[in-house]
Each structure stands twice: as structure tokens, then as C-alpha cells.
Amino acid sequence: DVKVTQSSRYLVKRTGEKVFLECVQDMDHENMFWYRQDPGLGLRLIYFSYDVKMKEKGDIPEGYSVSREKKERFSLILESASTNQTSMYLCASSLQGLNTGELFFGEGSRLTVL
Amino acid sequence: GENVEQHPSTLSVQEGDSAVIKCTYSDSASNYFPWYKQELGKRPQLIIDIRSNVGEKKDQRIAVTLNKTAKHFSLHITETQPEDSAVYFCAAPNQAGTALIFGKGTTLSVSS
Numbered sequence: 001d002v003k004v005t006q007s008s009r010y011l012v013k014r015t016g017e018k019v020f021l022e023c024v025q026d027m028d029h030e031n032m033f034w035y036r037q038d039p040g041l042g043l044r045l046i047y048f049s050y051d052v053k054m055k056e057k058g059d060i061p062e063g064y065s066v067s068r069e070k071k072e073r074f075s076l077i078l079e080s081a082s083t084n085q086t087s088m089y090l091c092a093s094s095l096q097g098l099n100t101g102e103l104f105f106g107e108g109s110r111l112t113v114l
Numbered sequence: 115g116e117n118v119e120q121h122p123s124t125l126s127v128q129e130g131d132s133a134v135i136k137c138t139y140s141d142s143a144s145n146y147f148p149w150y151k152q153e154l155g156k157r158p159q160l161i162i163d164i165r166s167n168v169g170e171k172k173d174q175r176i177a178v179t180l181n182k183t184a185k186h187f188s189l190h191i192t193e194t195q196p197e198d199s200a201v202y203f204c205a206a207p208n209q210a211g212t213a214l215i216f217g218k219g220t221t222l223s224v225s226s
Contacts, residue, residue: 033213033214040218041218042203042219043219045214048212050212056213058213102148102163103148103158103160103214105157105159106157107156108157
């Protein structure tokens with residue numbers, strides 16, 4: 001079974017804090033993704049990576065950055081958290097070639113910024 | 115870029131009825147259309163997908179149809195059961211084919 005693990009299920013941070021969300025997958029997948037999920041807005045793509053040290057912006061990258069130093073780990077960074085970044089963050093991975101395989105999601109990290 | 119519209123946003127049916135959720139997409143080059151189901155408090159999981167070289171695909175009580183001319187695809191669930199209650203998301207590839215763009219989701223409620 002593919003396992004995508006997000007290190008924190010729930011976080012509460014203050015405005016202006018730097019926040020790290022970590023994601024690890026154990027199936028040697030090339031592609032990794034960060035989405036945020038908000039009621040009524042669905043899943044919106046923040047950033048993704050198809051190889052180590054590679055990253056691509058998604059639809060809503062503003063206020064976020066990412067790091068992929070190792071194949072199995074993809075981190076989402078909020079340099080200075082703001083209240084509008086309160087959300088559920090979902091990490092996902094897939095085998096190479098997006099159109100040939102499914103996305104495997106982590107359980108999500110619910111971030112509250114006060 | 116790709117834009118995926120999903121309707122309806124909520125759907126309530128009686129157990130045993132059929133449910134249909136429809137999505138439209140904007141990029142005519144898109145060729146892969148998956149559907150994900152997210153139960154309350156759980157992660158989204160793939161339930162069925164279709165590629166552009168076929169018009170319909172079935173898996174037991176669920177089916178997906180694709181109309182490439184009209185640029186829409188639909189999820190059909192027959193003989194609905196309470197455990198079908200969940201949020202369903204459709205998706206299509208972005209313009210580069212490197213990531214999935216999701217619809218806003220449909221909350222399906224099946225009452226017994």
C-alpha cells in the first residue's frame with residue numbers, strides 16, 4: 001500500500017510565523033503535490049514537483065514556497081503565515097507520468113492561523 | 115489554463131436512486147478524467163477514471179461517461195447506498211499535463 005504521511009494533522013500558528021508542513025511518501029513516486037482544500041472551493045493546486053530539487057507553481061502559489069531535497073519528502077513553507085492561509089492542506093504523490101496513475105493523498109494538515 | 119466546472123454542488127437522493135454529477139472542462143487537449151471520493155474526515159481516493167479514447171467506463175455501480183465534443187464528463191452512481199454519502203471531485207490535467215486541476219466538489223447525501 002502506498003503511504004503518504006503528513007507530519008502534523010493539526011497546527012495552530014500566529015500571524016507572521018514561519019510554518020513548515022512536511023510530507024513523506026514511501027513508494028518511490030516521482031511526482032508530489034500540495035493542494036489546499038477550502039469549503040466550496042474544492043482542491044486548489046499550490047505547488048508540485050516531478051523530481052528532486054524541481055518545483056512548479058500551481059494555481060495559487062502566492063505566499064507559499066516548497067522544498068524537495070529528497071525524492072520521498074516534499075515540504076510546504078509559509079514564510080509569514082496570514083489568517084487567509086487557514087485551511088486544510090493535502091499532500092499527494094503519483095508515479096511518473098501523471099496520466100497513467102492515480103494521486104495518493106495524505107490525511108491532511110489542518111492549519112489555523114490566529 | 116484548464117478550468118474545471120462541477121455541478122451540482124450538493125445532491126440529495128433517496129437510497130436506491132441514481133445520482134449524476136457533471137463536470138465540464140476547457141482545454142480540448144485534455145485526455146484523462148478521474149473522479150475522487152472523499153468521505154468525511156478522510157483523504158480523497160480515486161474511484162474511477164476515463165481516458166479520451168473511450169466514451170464510457172463502468173465499475174459495478176459507478177460509471178463515467180465522456181463527451182469530448184461538448185467537453186464534459188459525468189459520474190453516474192446507480193442504486194445508491196448510505197455509504198455513497200461523501201464529497202466527489204472531478205479533475206482534468208492542467209495545460210502542460212503535469213498536474214490535476216480539480217472541480218469544486220459535490221456533496222452527495224444518500225438518505226435511507
